[in-house]
Amino acid sequence: MQNKIHFNIFEKQKALKEELLLKIKKERLEIGYYGLPEQSIDEVLAFVETFDLKIDTIVVLGIGGSSLGSKAIYEFLKPVKNLKRKLLFFESTDPLNIKEILSQIEIEKSHFLVISKSGTTVETISIFKYLYAQQQDVSSYTFITDRESALDNFAKKIDAKVFYLPKDVGGRFSVLSVVGLLPLALCGVDITALLQGSSRVQESFFNDGYIKETLLNKAIFYAKYHTTYSINCLFAYTETLRYFSEWYVQIWGESLGKKQNDSAFHVGLTPIGLIGPKDQHSFLQLIVEGTRDKSVTFIKINDFENELEVPDVTLPFLEKLDILNGLTFHDLITMQSDSVIEALLEQRDIPLDEIIIERVDEESMGQLIYYYELLTSLVGQLINVNTYNQPGVESGKIILKEKLKNNRKKLNHKK
Amino acid sequence: MQNKIHFNIFEKQKALKEELLLKIKKERLEIGYYGLPEQSIDEVLAFVETFDLKIDTIVVLGIGGSSLGSKAIYEFLKPVKNLKRKLLFFESTDPLNIKEILSQIEIEKSHFLVISKSGTTVETISIFKYLYAQQQDVSSYTFITDRESALDNFAKKIDAKVFYLPKDVGGRFSVLSVVGLLPLALCGVDITALLQGSSRVQESFFNDGYIKETLLNKAIFYAKYHTTYSINCLFAYTETLRYFSEWYVQIWGESLGKKQNDSAFHVGLTPIGLIGPKDQHSFLQLIVEGTRDKSVTFIKINDFENELEVPDVTLPFLEKLDILNGLTFHDLITMQSDSVIEALLEQRDIPLDEIIIERVDEESMGQLIYYYELLTSLVGQLINVNTYNQPGVESGKIILKEKLKNNRKKLNHKK
Numbered sequence: 100m101q102n103k104i105h106f107n108i109f110e111k112q113k114a115l116k117e118e119l120l121l122k123i124k125k126e127r128l129e130i131g132y133y134g135l136p137e138q139s140i141d142e143v144l145a146f147v148e149t150f151d152l153k154i155d156t157i158v159v160l161g162i163g164g165s166s167l168g169s170k171a172i173y174e175f176l177k178p179v180k181n182l183k184r185k186l187l188f189f190e191s192t193d194p195l196n197i198k199e200i201l202s203q204i205e206i207e208k209s210h211f212l213v214i215s216k217s218g219t220t221v222e223t224i225s226i227f228k229y230l231y232a233q234q235q236d237v238s239s240y241t242f243i244t245d246r247e248s249a250l251d252n253f254a255k256k257i258d259a260k261v262f263y264l265p266k267d268v269g270g271r272f273s274v275l276s277v278v279g280l281l282p283l284a285l286c287g288v289d290i291t292a293l294l295q296g297s298s299r300v301q302e303s304f305f306n307d308g309y310i311k312e313t314l315l316n317k318a319i320f321y322a323k324y325h326t327t328y329s330i331n332c333l334f335a336y337t338e339t340l341r342y343f344s345e346w347y348v349q350i351w352g353e354s355l356g357k358k359q360n361d362s363a364f365h366v367g368l369t370p371i372g373l374i375g376p377k378d379q380h381s382f383l384q385l386i387v388e389g390t391r392d393k394s395v396t397f398i399k400i401n402d403f404e405n406e407l408e409v410p411d412v413t414l415p416f417l418e419k420l421d422i423l424n425g426l427t428f429h430d431l432i433t434m435q436s437d438s439v440i441e442a443l444l445e446q447r448d449i450p451l452d453e454i455i456i457e458r459v460d461e462e463s464m465g466q467l468i469y470y471y472e473l474l475t476s477l478v479g480q481l482i483n484v485n486t487y488n489q490p491g492v493e494s495g496k497i498i499l500k501e502k503l504k505n506n507r508k509k510l511n512h513k514k
Numbered sequence: 515m516q517n518k519i520h521f522n523i524f525e526k527q528k529a530l531k532e533e534l535l536l537k538i539k540k541e542r543l544e545i546g547y548y549g550l551p552e553q554s555i556d557e558v559l560a561f562v563e564t565f566d567l568k569i570d571t572i573v574v575l576g577i578g579g580s581s582l583g584s585k586a587i588y589e590f591l592k593p594v595k596n597l598k599r600k601l602l603f604f605e606s607t608d609p610l611n612i613k614e615i616l617s618q619i620e621i622e623k624s625h626f627l628v629i630s631k632s633g634t635t636v637e638t639i640s641i642f643k644y645l646y647a648q649q650q651d652v653s654s655y656t657f658i659t660d661r662e663s664a665l666d667n668f669a670k671k672i673d674a675k676v677f678y679l680p681k682d683v684g685g686r687f688s689v690l691s692v693v694g695l696l697p698l699a700l701c702g703v704d705i706t707a708l709l710q711g712s713s714r715v716q717e718s719f720f721n722d723g724y725i726k727e728t729l730l731n732k733a734i735f736y737a738k739y740h741t742t743y744s745i746n747c748l749f750a751y752t753e754t755l756r757y758f759s760e761w762y763v764q765i766w767g768e769s770l771g772k773k774q775n776d777s778a779f780h781v782g783l784t785p786i787g788l789i790g791p792k793d794q795h796s797f798l799q800l801i802v803e804g805t806r807d808k809s810v811t812f813i814k815i816n817d818f819e820n821e822l823e824v825p826d827v828t829l830p831f832l833e834k835l836d837i838l839n840g841l842t843f844h845d846l847i848t849m850q851s852d853s854v855i856e857a858l859l860e861q862r863d864i865p866l867d868e869i870i871i872e873r874v875d876e877e878s879m880g881q882l883i884y885y886y887e888l889l890t891s892l893v894g895q896l897i898n899v900n901t902y903n904q905p906g907v908e909s910g911k912i913i914l915k916e917k918l919k920n921n922r923k924k925l926n927h928k929k
Contacts, residue, residue: 162791162792162795163792163795163796164795178610178613178614190792191753191789191791192791192843192846192847193751193753194819194821194822194844195752195753195754195818195819196593196753197822198593198819198822199593218832219835221838222791224838225824225835225838225841225843225846228824228835228838228839229822229824231827231829232825249832250831252830252831253829270795326805329807330784338608338610338611348797349795349797352796352799352800352804353798353799355800355804356800356802356803356804357799357803358803365805366804367803367804367805369784369804369807371784371786374606377577377578377605377606379907380578380579380685380764381582381686381763381764382763382768383907383910384772384904384906385768385782385906386771386906387907388771388772388773388780388906389767389771389772389780389781389782390741390771390780390782391780392744393784404613407609407612407613409643410643410647412646414643415667416664416665416667417633417668419634419664420634420639420640422922423636423639423640423643424922428609429609430921431607432607432608434914434917434918435607435636435914438917439910441910441913442913445909491798491800491801491803492798492802494802495857495858496853498856498857499853500837503849504837506837506841506845507836
């Protein structure tokens with residue numbers, strides 16, 4: 100991958116960079132995601148190898164960190180790879196959504212991956228109960244959870260296969276662990292290449308490669324101006340990255356939206372995922388003429404599907420658009436993104452950068468994921484937050500539990 | 515629909531409200547969308563009545579205002595209504611996306627609606643050329659454009675059916691015109707009920723009904739604090755509103771992100787669409803603990819699919835989650851949204867409101883659309899922008915045309 104930065108970088112902030120690197124290297128000893136590119140994937144590969152061939156659909160029961168990563172990668176690769184199984188997700192308690200997914204599933208040909216780090220995620224367990232009431236064959240389920248969670252104990256009780264999240268890997272940083280690797284490998288995704296991609300970025304960052312200075316410069320800029328440019332748009336010129344946007348929104352928003360360490364000061368950077376050229380006709384006006392509170396990162400794909408082209412047809416009254424004739428759609432979409440980038444650069448006060456990924460494959464995706472994980476960690480250090488927790492969502496969970504208990508009491512009372 | 519506002523409203527700003535109302539009533543005489551609930555839909559209904567029964571798929575070629583509205587409504591209704599035709603959208607020049615949609619289409623059973631207000635939208639015409647090279651049967655196409663546009667002249671030349679956008683209706687405010695009504699009616703959506711819903715909100719607003727004070731109060735709050743709460747999250751607790759979010763993002767971002775009238779000051783409000791409960795596991799942390807720059811509007815559905823329930827199953831080690839047993843998923847998702855609302859209210863400095871729509875039907879959607887159109891117009895007046903133009907996207911278009919021309923010269927040179 101390449102990353103061209105069009106805003107002022109901080110070449111000279113040597114001391115700051117040294118200090119930041121030291122902190123990240125220390126974090127690397129404690130936080131599990133950094134080491135995922137080196138993990139052993141033998142257990143996953145062995146499981147896939149002996150997996151029941153009559154199963155044609157893998158169904159993930161998971162929400163947030165348990166689903167967004169594998170969905171991002173699966174949907175990225177689906178249009179170009181001949182994947183061997185379908186991957187579906189139950190990630191809502193919306194009854195209409197549950198019904199719609201049920202209508203796409205043949206239970207006998209499906210295998211269910213129940214994924215919950217804590218083991219007690221309300222959405223995941225409620226849907227699991229619904230499915231389990233209909234299909235009690237234990238061979239239809241595999242569980243991924245923390246060791247010794249309630250779900251682990253349940254799975255062992257019914258003699259189901261369980262995989263464990265590695266130590267110190269949070270949900271939103273878990274895509275390169277078994278949480279993402281197992282569903283993807285079952286669908287035929289080359290998880291070795293995925294991890295190799297991550298490994299390349301990891302090595303480049305920690306061993307003075309090209310990405311080190313780039314990431315440090317970008318993180319320092321984002322952190323220094325985090326109250327000015329508080330919104331970070333990811334503008335991808337390919338529909339295949341639509342779900343990657345959702346993964347990005349989670350990792351960026353949930354990691355950096357915090358009270359600062361040792362203070363009660365609210366900080367945060369707001370992630371927005373955009374898809375071009377569609378969002379040229381929607382969000383772009385706000386970027387060009389709206390408040391100067393946004394940075395924009397464009398993502399383009401270098402080596403793309405290149406067959407489809409605008410035919411050499413002249414239409415009466417539309418002759419002006421003959422400039423499109425003979426152009427491949429790949430060249431057209433590239434010109435569209437370049438034109439928008441040029442137009443935004445003319446404004447001179449919108450911080451821009453471009454990420455160019457080589458092609459739609461596992462290796463490129465592995466790079467992109469690890470790049471964004473590192474960037475998140477770097478910015479988190481600089482704006483002085485705990486990047487890896489999410490205390491803000493607890494009070495809603497507690498209120499829900501109270502409501503559920505009270506409801507239960509009412510029901511029992513009626514009986 | 516109901517709208518409960520939980521932030522401080524401005525009961526006493528009588529003069530400001532009067533003035534604002536006067537301005538909007540004046541605007542109503544000039545801007546076309548206000549009157550769409552009263553339009554005649556006879557031509558659309560007659561067209562649908564005599565439409566070829568062997569066609570099972572309607573394909574829209576359109577982008578931005580030409581696609582987002584009908585997609586929002588179609589995807590909202592699809593899970594509950596027995597719609598009689600499939601609706602697909604070509605809204606990108608991404609070749610992988612074009613290929614994917616092509617794979618879902620049987621050309622002989624499809625009818626193509628080519629929608630472009632200006633008549634020269636690059637994305638739409640390039641895809642039209644691609645399709646037209648393969649299928650030249652004029653009865654396969656219907657065009658929607660401005661009268662006398664190049665596309666209108668072309669359509670007349672090939673003797674195709676053309677519908678016209680009503681005067682003074684901009685793309686992003688066109689969903690209740692033929693742009694949205696034609697594709698939806700062809701799929702069996704009750705467009706009469708849709709317009710009745712809009713009409714109810716229109717009447718309530720202009721004839722001193724309940725929604726008038728609510729909308730005025732909300733608009734005044736958003737405008738007064740537009741530099742403080744510059745991000746407006748729409749948090750819908752139903753997957754069916756996912757594409758409504760995209761429509762909202764366009765109308766809000768593109769209408770309000772502007773240089774102010776008579777100044778070069780950049781203003782704007784940034785729209786974000788969220789879906790619950792999924793985004794409780796992603797964006798919520800940023801709302802609760804991040805920078806205080808966000809307001810949140812929750813949308814809930816009152817009368818929902820109510821059959822599906824969590825079965826009364828006790829799982830060993832997961833007994834604590836028996837509080838879910840016997841609960842319908844509808845009640846569960848409602849409790850989830852209520853819990854998040856209560857948790858956010860505890861923070862006391864996050865402006866919240868709740869919109870409750872009656873059910874998943876055309877009437878409710880018509881209300882919601884007109885509500886948001888009015889809110890956009892009101893806020894636009896207050897923050898002193900031209901709500902209905904989009905000058906910021908022009909320079910990118912000009913640069914693209916230059917690139918295309920240069921490319922064309924190069925190609926000709928090679929020949």
